[in-house]
Amino acid sequence: MNLNIRLPEKITTYAILTALSALLGAPLLYVFSIALASDESTYLAKFTLIPHEFHFENFIRIFQLDLNFSRFFLNSLTLVIFAMIGQIISSSMVAYGFARLRAPGKNFLFIVLLSTMMIPGEVTMIPSFILFRYLGWINTLLPLIVPNFFTNAFNVFLLRQFISRIPAELDEAAQIDGLGFFGIYSRIILPLIKPALIAIGIFTFTWNWGWFMGPLIYINDFNKAPLALGVQILSATSTSSQVPPWNMVMVGSMLLTLPMLLVYFFGQKYMDEFGVIGGSSAIK
Amino acid sequence: MKKREALWFYIMVSPWVIGFLVFTLGPMIYSLYLSLTNWDLFNPPKFIGIQNYINLLTKDHIFWKTVGNTFYYGFISMFLGMAASLGIAVLLNKPLKGMRTYRTLLYIPATVPVVASSLLFIRLLAPDAGLVNRFLALFGINGPPWLLSPVWVKPALILMSLWGVGGGVTLLLAGMKGIPNEFYEAAAIDGANSRQQFQYITLPMLSPVIFFNLVMGLIGSLQTFTEVYIVTGGGPNNASKMIVPYLFDNAFRWYKMGYASAIAWVLFLIALVFTALVFRSSNMWVYYESEVKKS
Numbered sequence: 077m078n079l080n081i082r083l084p085e086k087i088t089t090y091a092i093l094t095a096l097s098a099l100l101g102a103p104l105l106y107v108f109s110i111a112l113a114s115d116e117s118t119y120l121a122k123f124t125l126i127p128h129e130f131h132f133e134n135f136i137r138i139f140q141l142d143l144n145f146s147r148f149f150l151n152s153l154t155l156v157i158f159a160m161i162g163q164i165i166s167s168s169m170v171a172y173g174f175a176r177l178r179a180p181g182k183n184f185l186f187i188v189l190l191s192t193m194m195i196p197g198e199v200t201m202i203p204s205f206i207l208f209r210y211l212g213w214i215n216t217l218l219p220l221i222v223p224n225f226f227t228n229a230f231n232v233f234l235l236r237q238f239i240s241r242i243p244a245e246l247d248e249a250a251q252i253d254g255l256g257f258f259g260i261y262s263r264i265i266l267p268l269i270k271p272a273l274i275a276i277g278i279f280t281f282t283w284n285w286g287w288f289m290g291p292l293i294y295i296n297d298f299n300k301a302p303l304a305l306g307v308q309i310l311s312a313t314s315t316s317s318q319v320p321p322w323n324m325v326m327v328g329s330m331l332l333t334l335p336m337l338l339v340y341f342f343g344q345k346y347m348d349e350f351g352v353i354g355g356s357s358a359i360k
Numbered sequence: 361m362k363k364r365e366a367l368w369f370y371i372m373v374s375p376w377v378i379g380f381l382v383f384t385l386g387p388m389i390y391s392l393y394l395s396l397t398n399w400d401l402f403n404p405p406k407f408i409g410i411q412n413y414i415n416l417l418t419k420d421h422i423f424w425k426t427v428g429n430t431f432y433y434g435f436i437s438m439f440l441g442m443a444a445s446l447g448i449a450v451l452l453n454k455p456l457k458g459m460r461t462y463r464t465l466l467y468i469p470a471t472v473p474v475v476a477s478s479l480l481f482i483r484l485l486a487p488d489a490g491l492v493n494r495f496l497a498l499f500g501i502n503g504p505p506w507l508l509s510p511v512w513v514k515p516a517l518i519l520m521s522l523w524g525v526g527g528g529v530t531l532l533l534a535g536m537k538g539i540p541n542e543f544y545e546a547a548a549i550d551g552a553n554s555r556q557q558f559q560y561i562t563l564p565m566l567s568p569v570i571f572f573n574l575v576m577g578l579i580g581s582l583q584t585f586t587e588v589y590i591v592t593g594g595g596p597n598n599a600s601k602m603i604v605p606y607l608f609d610n611a612f613r614w615y616k617m618g619y620a621s622a623i624a625w626v627l628f629l630i631a632l633v634f635t636a637l638v639f640r641s642s643n644m645w646v647y648y649e650s651e652v653k654k655s
Contacts, residue, residue: 081456086456089451089454089456090456090458092451093448093451093452096448097462100465100466100523100525100526101465102491102495103480103484103491103523106480106483106491107476110483121489123489125491166376169373169375170372170373170376172372173369173370173371173373177365177366177368177369177372178362178366178369179366179369185373189380192384194579194631194635195384195388195628195631196579196582196583196627196628198583198624198628199387199388199624199625199627201624202387202391202621203387203388203390203391203394204383205611205612206390206617207382207387223379223383225375225379226375226376226378226380226383227375227379229376232376257368257372258368261372285473286473286474286476288475288585288589289585289586289589289608292589304475307475307479308475308479308590311479322483326479329472329475332473332475333472333473336471336473337471340467340471
């Protein structure tokens, strides 16, 4: 890159970026404005970009609706925490196996693993639904949680790359000291890949927190719904006026977005590291 | 020793192997069988051969419409998204103050879950009171009725996808940071201007990232569901109905499990063909550092 940037170029760069930020930021301000609107303004759909009403009590009212939003929130939290635990345990085990251990059939299995990345989840959707229905798991979080304990190809692939970069001499030294294969995995490898495991946790969080289709298929009982489904239910439950309660819907949307923002801000450094891996070197 | 190592390998990879058999291979075989039956979930499945596929491919106009809509939406949103994120990444990669702040600002919309952004865009795109049309009115433009119009409903969804453009920017920016500065310095000494530097250094060096985004974006856009389900419901007049929402309707609204399974398999084949095409073409335009270009 040219290190001496001339003044006109500087000004245009800042101008374009500021205009873009305003353009992409305006909808966020609009969410805030609608969330703070009174019920009357909502009924008349009179919303402004800059908030002109400040009904902060809406943020408390959301938890007092007929739809139990604290319950939705807890359901989402349960789903996401178990999904993260499942993915971290299972994908680190599988990745260690593929990165370090030798066995007949390993390469074949790895090719199968890679090819499953290309299969759209919709192909297995109907049989999975039938399986979980047969097990009596409809209206529970189990169909959404349990598959996470069996990894996914993407996480295995990323972690395997990460483990491969650890010098193999470490394993050999540990072996001479009498550590078995499981000991190497749990005492040598796991502590060394902690940043990668956190990144896997973050990915799993972001994939599951806002997930809509899975909950929509498996959960009909309003009390069992995760937040993403709960917010949609709120928007679809027409009030007596036949207008969605937009102010409450936007409060719910903010509630849904907030954890994603927090994870982004606190997890950014781990994601950056993986952005590079996931983006370029992973596919070499 | 060797035997024990092999044994531990199978133990360690067993979560994936079991998961693959129970949640992928088994369901795929069963789904292939179901696609050859007529089944309403309550009575026993009735074997009807390839009748579902014949109906789907030759008689079902709505299905072909959903395929067309999915391609329309997928290609345009992916192309525009890629172009926009490349442009933004180039700007953000300049050694200027405050770029981190801009990067964060532009990324925030990408963290908003699709359910939330879908609900938001219903409001944003409202014909009279919506923010988008009020913004256009500032320039004297009479905004279209967006979600109510069969012509404008797909551009509306594309507009919505562009709001999350910051997600792609992050990946490209990470790739750009990895390009050695010496390349640009050498080019500058040879008198290359910024446009030439972009064309002959940045773009080729980034091609693996672009390729990765392209493959993932392609498979992702084929699976578009939530936006359609919440924002448009597929309407008006199926103008925004896409493959997966149609599959969902067949399976979980009309309980046509066999027919829905056939749709799933056609979707799978489409995804395979596209991925294969992208991979085949990749030799022509993706440049890997380790390779020496034959001239």
